[in-house]
Amino acid sequence: MAAKPMKIRASVKDGVTEVKALISHEMETGQRKDANGAIIPAWFITELSAMHNGKVVLSGEFGTAVSKNPYLAFKFKGGAAGDKVTLTWKDNKGETRTDEAAIG
Amino acid sequence: MKKITTIAALVLAIPAAWAAGEDSYADFKAMMDASFKTTGIAAKHRMYQLDFQKACSQEKQPSKAEMARIEAEQLKTIRYPADGKYFGDWKQGEKIALDGRGLTWTDKTPHNNGGGCYNCHQLSHHEISYGTIGPSLLEYGKTRGNAEDVVKYTWGKIYNAKAFNACSNMPRNGDAEILTEQQMKHLMAFLFDPASPVNKK
Amino acid sequence: MPIPRRLKAAVMLTALAVAPVAALAAGDKMMDAINEYRELLADGNPSELVAAQGEELWKTPRGPKKASLEQCDLGLGPGVVKGASAQLPRFFKDTGKVQDLETRLMTCMETLQGIDPNKVINERWLKGERENMAALVAYVVTESNGVKVKVDTRHPAMKKMYELGKQTFYYRAGPMDFSCATCHGDQGKRIRMQELPDLRTHEGAIAGWGSWPAYRVSNGQFWTMQHRLNDCFRQQRTAEPIYGSDVTIALSVYLATKANGGKMVTPGIKR
Amino acid sequence: MNNQRRNVLKTGVGATVLGALTAAGLITPGMALADWNKAAFEAKSMADTLKALGAATPVDSKDVQVTGPDIAENGAVVPVGVTSSLAGTTMVAILIDKNPNALAASFTLPAGTEANVQTRVKMGQTSNVYALVKADGKFYMATKEIKVTLGGCGG
Numbered sequence: 140m141a142a143k144p145m146k147i148r149a150s151v152k153d154g155v156t157e158v159k160a161l162i163s164h165e166m167e168t169g170q171r172k173d174a175n176g177a178i179i180p181a182w183f184i185t186e187l188s189a190m191h192n193g194k195v196v197l198s199g200e201f202g203t204a205v206s207k208n209p210y211l212a213f214k215f216k217g218g219a220a221g222d223k224v225t226l227t228w229k230d231n232k233g234e235t236r237t238d239e240a241a242i243g
Numbered sequence: 244m245k246k247i248t249t250i251a252a253l254v255l256a257i258p259a260a261w262a263a264g265e266d267s268y269a270d271f272k273a274m275m276d277a278s279f280k281t282t283g284i285a286a287k288h289r290m291y292q293l294d295f296q297k298a299c300s301q302e303k304q305p306s307k308a309e310m311a312r313i314e315a316e317q318l319k320t321i322r323y324p325a326d327g328k329y330f331g332d333w334k335q336g337e338k339i340a341l342d343g344r345g346l347t348w349t350d351k352t353p354h355n356n357g358g359g360c361y362n363c364h365q366l367s368h369h370e371i372s373y374g375t376i377g378p379s380l381l382e383y384g385k386t387r388g389n390a391e392d393v394v395k396y397t398w399g400k401i402y403n404a405k406a407f408n409a410c411s412n413m414p415r416n417g418d419a420e421i422l423t424e425q426q427m428k429h430l431m432a433f434l435f436d437p438a439s440p441v442n443k444k
Numbered sequence: 445m446p447i448p449r450r451l452k453a454a455v456m457l458t459a460l461a462v463a464p465v466a467a468l469a470a471g472d473k474m475m476d477a478i479n480e481y482r483e484l485l486a487d488g489n490p491s492e493l494v495a496a497q498g499e500e501l502w503k504t505p506r507g508p509k510k511a512s513l514e515q516c517d518l519g520l521g522p523g524v525v526k527g528a529s530a531q532l533p534r535f536f537k538d539t540g541k542v543q544d545l546e547t548r549l550m551t552c553m554e555t556l557q558g559i560d561p562n563k564v565i566n567e568r569w570l571k572g573e574r575e576n577m578a579a580l581v582a583y584v585v586t587e588s589n590g591v592k593v594k595v596d597t598r599h600p601a602m603k604k605m606y607e608l609g610k611q612t613f614y615y616r617a618g619p620m621d622f623s624c625a626t627c628h629g630d631q632g633k634r635i636r637m638q639e640l641p642d643l644r645t646h647e648g649a650i651a652g653w654g655s656w657p658a659y660r661v662s663n664g665q666f667w668t669m670q671h672r673l674n675d676c677f678r679q680q681r682t683a684e685p686i687y688g689s690d691v692t693i694a695l696s697v698y699l700a701t702k703a704n705g706g707k708m709v710t711p712g713i714k715r
Numbered sequence: 716m717n718n719q720r721r722n723v724l725k726t727g728v729g730a731t732v733l734g735a736l737t738a739a740g741l742i743t744p745g746m747a748l749a750d751w752n753k754a755a756f757e758a759k760s761m762a763d764t765l766k767a768l769g770a771a772t773p774v775d776s777k778d779v780q781v782t783g784p785d786i787a788e789n790g791a792v793v794p795v796g797v798t799s800s801l802a803g804t805t806m807v808a809i810l811i812d813k814n815p816n817a818l819a820a821s822f823t824l825p826a827g828t829e830a831n832v833q834t835r836v837k838m839g840q841t842s843n844v845y846a847l848v849k850a851d852g853k854f855y856m857a858t859k860e861i862k863v864t865l866g867g868c869g870g
Contacts, residue, residue: 143497144493144496146493159487170815186750186751194825195825197823197824198822198825199820199823200751203816203837204811204814204819204820204837204838205819205834205837206664206791206793206834210794210835211832212832213822213831213832214828214831215828215829216827216828216829271611271612274694275615277686278685278689278692279684279691285618285684286683289618289683292615292616292617293621296617300614300615300623346619346681347678347681348684363635372636374634374636375633376635376640414620419619419621420619477786478784480784480786481787481793485792485835636864637788661791662789663791715789
């Protein structure tokens with residue numbers, strides 16, 4: 140199944156850009172069982188990075204303990220209204236997705 | 244068998260409360276009939292009411308006389324432990340009090356139900372997640388002692404709360420076969436045992 | 445900050461009436477902490493992800509007729525989504541029925557797209573066409589966020605549904621003798637740590653009706669109102685209400701009418 | 716105020732990380748992703764996790780904070796974050812003592828990114844939550860207990 144789009148919001152205030160993102164992902168721990176008692180395999184985002192003007196502004200690594208539909212908020216100096224902020228994630232199945240938003 | 248006959252009789256009866264609007268009640272009955280289905284262990288006939296359920300299904304409570312009549316009737320359903328022993332293991336009682344599962348259409352069997360006591364009551368000193376639909380039962384045994392009348396009343400209340408308040412929000416744990424006699428004994432121990440966190444800080 | 449709505453004042457006031465003094469102080473502190481938790485969650489409601497899928501689905505040609513839902517009339521005219529869910533349920537002349545958002549969407553799916561309503565009715569929650577339904581609902585109710593509930597109760601069919609809904613609200617049945625009123629018929633009560641809005645009152649009805657559909661953090665699922673009502677009945681230990689059946693519409697009319705004039709905060713975010 | 720000094724330090728430390736990642740990022744967005752620290756994420760205990768992160772003996776610091784509620788109504792979604800006012804903070808991580816694997820998430824902060832990252836994590840039970848921070852090459856830590864409770868009917 141194709142990865143679903145993220146929701147990214149970025150706003151700049153006093154020279155600091157605040158980014159808030161919601162990522163659509165199951166974040167399955169690999170420790171849950173289905174109705175038949177079989178283990179549901181782990182499926183989770185392992186790495187992500189955020190870029191602004193071609194520069195990385197945050198990179199992260201997730202374990203299975205990050206909640207389903209992960210939420211992320213962070214701030215970086217710089218950024219102007221209209222600039223693009225890009226978020227990319229990769230999961231343990233090798234699936235990846237990139238979305239972008241303009242700083243408002 | 245007892246329950247089935249009661250239900251069959253009730254389906255046919257149109258209660259006095261509806262006498263003013265028989266059409267409205269007929270519409271309501273038709274709606275309920277068309278709107279529910281059997282899923283898993285939750286059979287459609289669960290939608291048919293017992294007489295006291297019907298009497299307690301209005302905005303206002305029934306009259307005092309009607310309440311008294313229902314209470315007297317419900318009191319007769321209470322079965323006290325045949326062996327005269329009221330207390331089981333409070334630790335198991337605590338688990339039953341915490342467990343809110345059972346009897347829904349996603350439950351596989353009608354057995355092994357929880358008591359769901361914490362959904363409505365504060366019980367122990369250490370469990371912070373408790374409901375307030377029912378009164379706090381914190382230090383139940385400590386404040387009430389364990390004289391025979393207190394013990395028997397408590398058993399009766401757990402077994403069939405409608406015997407003491409016709410329209411009580413509390414389920415009839417014994418009468419409706421939600422909990423077994425043994426489970427109710429464990430709950431009794433949870434409430435009364437001085438070592439139980441209900442009574443001991 | 446969209447969340448504080450019902451909680452603080454209501455909870456504290458009513459706790460006074462119920463709890464013994466010692467328990468009260470602890471309870472207040474607890475509820476403050478829980479409210480803090482909820483406020484932290486309010487920003488970044490994953491419903492947005494579902495709503496985005498729903499918007500795409502709304503515009504995508506589907507079904508045997510390969511049509512989108514863009515001409516769907518939710519009561520404010522073909523294609524008008526903004527504010528539409530705040531005025532539902534309502535009586536629709538074309539179907540001759542009172543419909544809630546979901547049954548109305550089924551009508552649109554059937555008439556515009558040729559999708560058989562049974563594909564929704566007989567599906568399981570969050571699977572197949574019911575998953576599509578949830579996404580569509582998330583989209584539509586997002587377009588009524590902040591709008592005042594405004595259901596038109598003048599039509600006789602709406603009046604009748606209100607009365608039926610009220611009867612249902614107080615209807616006790618099943619092995620636990622529960623009705624809706626058992627949990628939602630008093631002020632300031634809660635189940636474990638979950639406050640229960642008193643749905644007999646306007647304030648309670650808007651707290652309940654006005655913040656569903658919602659994303660539930662406990663299972664990471666977006667729940668429609670049909671799903672919410674279904675699970676209320678499950679917890680009541682009744683039989684299962686059929687998807688979109690009249691009992692669900694009647695209860696919705698009862699709640700929406702009580703909530704009339706209050707502000708919708710949809711989709712909500714719940715435990 | 717030593718803001719200026721802090722900024723200089725941040726830039727100094729961050730520059731190499733930034734450079735490396737940007738270079739990689741120019742190829743494809745996916746490549747900008749760092750290598751997942753398998754050993755750290757699969758470690759069970761706090762001690763093993765810290766070791767795998769190369770942070771065997773972090774120092775408790777008042778300049779580091781775990782942000783989050785005192786009580787979480789549901790363990791599936793617990794909003795937590797890390798803030799640090801230590802100069803030259805280049806890495807922040809969230810660890811949950813009683814989870815099956817202690818490490819929940821870690822973040823590398825290039826120069827210019829504030830040491831203030833918020834996310835949401837799963838907690839199996841009430842536990843101490845730790846914020847681990849790397850600043851100026853040294854590791855610091857802070858802790859907060861978050862209680863996990865039940866809100867609903869339990870069925």
